[in-house]
Amino acid sequence: MPIASISLIRHRAITPTATSLFTSNHNNLLYRFSTLRCFTISAKQQQQQQKQNPNNVSKKPPPNKNLLRAKHTFKDYSSLAPILSPEQAPPLSQSQAIGTVAAAQANFMRVIVQSGPSRTADVAPPEGSGIGVELLCVVRAVLKKIKRRVLVGDKVLVGSIDWVDRRGMIENVFQRSSEILDPPVANVDHFLVLFSLEQPRLEPFALTRFLVEAESTGIPLTLALNKSELVDEETLVGWKTRLQSWGYEPVFCSVDSKSGLDALAFILKDQTTVVVGPSGVGKSSLINTLRSSHHASDAEEGDNWFDPILGSKWFEEQRIGEVSTRSGRGKHTTRHVSLLPLSGGGYLADTPGFNQPSLMKVTKQSLAQAFPEVCAVCETLCTSFDSFKLVFFFSSESNAEPDLTCMFQLIASLNYLLQIRKMLIDNEPTKCSFNNCLHLGEPGCVVKGDWERYPYYFQLLDEIRIREEFQLRTFGTKREGDVRFKVGEMGVKQAEPRLEPKKHRRKSRKSINQSILDGLDELDDDDNLDMENDPILRAMKENQ
Numbered sequence: 001m002p003i004a005s006i007s008l009i010r011h012r013a014i015t016p017t018a019t020s021l022f023t024s025n026h027n028n029l030l031y032r033f034s035t036l037r038c039f040t041i042s043a044k045q046q047q048q049q050q051k052q053n054p055n056n057v058s059k060k061p062p063p064n065k066n067l068l069r070a071k072h073t074f075k076d077y078s079s080l081a082p083i084l085s086p087e088q089a090p091p092l093s094q095s096q097a098i099g100t101v102a103a104a105q106a107n108f109m110r111v112i113v114q115s116g117p118s119r120t121a122d123v124a125p126p127e128g129s130g131i132g133v134e135l136l137c138v139v140r141a142v143l144k145k146i147k148r149r150v151l152v153g154d155k156v157l158v159g160s161i162d163w164v165d166r167r168g169m170i171e172n173v174f175q176r177s178s179e180i181l182d183p184p185v186a187n188v189d190h191f192l193v194l195f196s197l198e199q200p201r202l203e204p205f206a207l208t209r210f211l212v213e214a215e216s217t218g219i220p221l222t223l224a225l226n227k228s229e230l231v232d233e234e235t236l237v238g239w240k241t242r243l244q245s246w247g248y249e250p251v252f253c254s255v256d257s258k259s260g261l262d263a264l265a266f267i268l269k270d271q272t273t274v275v276v277g278p279s280g281v282g283k284s285s286l287i288n289t290l291r292s293s294h295h296a297s298d299a300e301e302g303d304n305w306f307d308p309i310l311g312s313k314w315f316e317e318q319r320i321g322e323v324s325t326r327s328g329r330g331k332h333t334t335r336h337v338s339l340l341p342l343s344g345g346g347y348l349a350d351t352p353g354f355n356q357p358s359l360m361k362v363t364k365q366s367l368a369q370a371f372p373e374v375c376a377v378c379e380t381l382c383t384s385f386d387s388f389k390l391v392f393f394f395s396s397e398s399n400a401e402p403d404l405t406c407m408f409q410l411i412a413s414l415n416y417l418l419q420i421r422k423m424l425i426d427n428e429p430t431k432c433s434f435n436n437c438l439h440l441g442e443p444g445c446v447v448k449g450d451w452e453r454y455p456y457y458f459q460l461l462d463e464i465r466i467r468e469e470f471q472l473r474t475f476g477t478k479r480e481g482d483v484r485f486k487v488g489e490m491g492v493k494q495a496e497p498r499l500e501p502k503k504h505r506r507k508s509r510k511s512i513n514q515s516i517l518d519g520l521d522e523l524d525d526d527d528n529l530d531m532e533n534d535p536i537l538r539a540m541k542e543n544q
């Protein structure tokens with residue numbers, strides 16, 4: 001604590017705005033050092049600019065001594081920079097490298113580093129060889145203090161690397177392109193929603209739940225149906241037609257008869273894919289088969305694109321569970337997640353034990369957007385709009401003389417599409433008379449109940465409504481993440497801990513779920529609900 005107080009006093013000399021950034025909260029104080037880092041960077045940049053362009057010297061203000069002193073004072077925190085942007089390539093020392101967190105175990109993270117400065121050839125892979133090295137890393141304590149969480153899938157800056165013992169320390173995290181909660185994985189590019197046609201039998205409502213959960217993240221998904229050898233051709237065709245009407249093109253596969261696996265391997269290449277689906281459908285079996293050299297079509301036999309630590313086992317075969325003969329379900333219980341490197345490039349994450357999508361991120365208003373069949377018209381138009389942009393781009397890039405007639409036609413059509421798009425955006429997400437329409441037969445609603453999954457939509461909407469009402473009572477607002485983002489100095493996005501009122505500790509998910517269940521019981525005998533005006537309750541009554 002004394003160190004923090006001294007820093008605060010010195011910092012007061014810098015600038016009044018910076019002083020106001022400080023609070024007495026110790027966590028916040030630590031976080032603010034990262035803001036301070038921006039000040040010191042800009043002072044350095046100014047100096048560099050002056051060196052490069054000496055004519056400008058007189059126009060620039062003299063270097064602020066206080067800023068330089070601040071830099072000196074906080075040099076111990078020099079690597080606590082703002083979150084790094086994905087394209088950023090910070091200069092690396094001999095003991096630093098950039099890598100991907102592939103697994104988390106207790107206090108250690110396994111990081112596969114790919115890029116780094118030129119290092120001694122016998123301990124580190126040659127630069128540009130494409131071969132990664134596994135390092136066992138701890139997370140720098142100060143990152144934990146400011147709640148800059150490191151997740152599996154994160155791109156990280158590793159420092160203090162001992163290339164012989166394969167140890168290092170995660171010093172900073174790059175900004176994520178995506179983040180999912182169940183299981184917690186960063187930078188996911190793709191979901192593989194895997195179900196089996198039999199053992200356990202494909203259930204349309206369970207499938208809908210998984211699809212809705214995946215759709216709600218906005219991350220692209222592929223739907224694959226395993227154990228296809230257990231059903232006849234007629235069943236396959238039936239499911240294909242049915243799923244097409246939901247807006248999906250399923251990939252049929254069978255780990256046992258090795259069918260459909262090349263198509264899947266092609267789809268998964270060079271992406272970080274999370275495989276989701278109920279227990280017992282064959283997720284682990286599929287992952288093991290796809291990772292075996294037999295199915296890495298582009299990789300040479302035995303070609304391991306990363307060099308594991310001697311004796312480490314986390315990336316080896318996934319455990320395959322038995323299917324319980326009584327329930328037809330799998331028996332997995334472990335809940336941990338690792339990114340398993342695919343030999344041809346990319347990663348796969350298994351999700352054992354994450355068998356019930358929580359739908360925590362789905363709201364009443366966003367639910368309809370997770371059903372592709374509801375906004376099918378909208379999507380077709382948007383897709384044609386995007387391909388149109390592409391055509392336009394190419395024609396203007398070509399070296400040939402521009403064909404004016406063609407160009408005018410293009411512009412006219414572009415205008416037309418823009419108008420349609422505007423119309424759609426104005427009416428998004430529902431195209432109904434009022435934009436918070438829940439499609440439950442409200443006046444002016446264009447979505448009728450004539451689609452197969454309407455009852456599922458209805459059921460999920462009811463579930464989400466109950467949860468939202470409970471959250472509103474309990475937390476006063478809808479729950480959001482524990483970190484909020486602020487655009488700081490130089491437009492850099494920075495994470496800031498979001499503290500719960502009164503308590504500075506986050507409740508465990510288990511206790512939140514438990515309190516939600518308790519609350520739901522209370523809610524059932526509550527008569528304060530607005531029965532008259534609630535569209536879901538009204539529609540339920542009408543459907544009875």
Ligand SMILES: Nc1nc2c(ncn2[C@@H]2O[C@H](COP(=O)(O)OP(=O)(O)OP(=O)(O)O)[C@@H](O)[C@H]2O)c(=O)[nH]1
Nearest residue numbers: 254255256279280281282283284285320321330332
């Ligand atoms: N008939 C048949 N059985 C399969 C196929 N693929 C996997 N299985 C079997 O299905 C059972 C469950 O497979 P797992 O890979 O453990 O399933 P999982 O989805 O990973 O299950 P959890 O780990 O519990 O989430 C195992 O007995 C597999 O041998 C297939 O294509 N056909």
Ligand SMILES: [Zn+2]
Nearest residue numbers: 432437439445
């Ligand atoms: Zn509507």
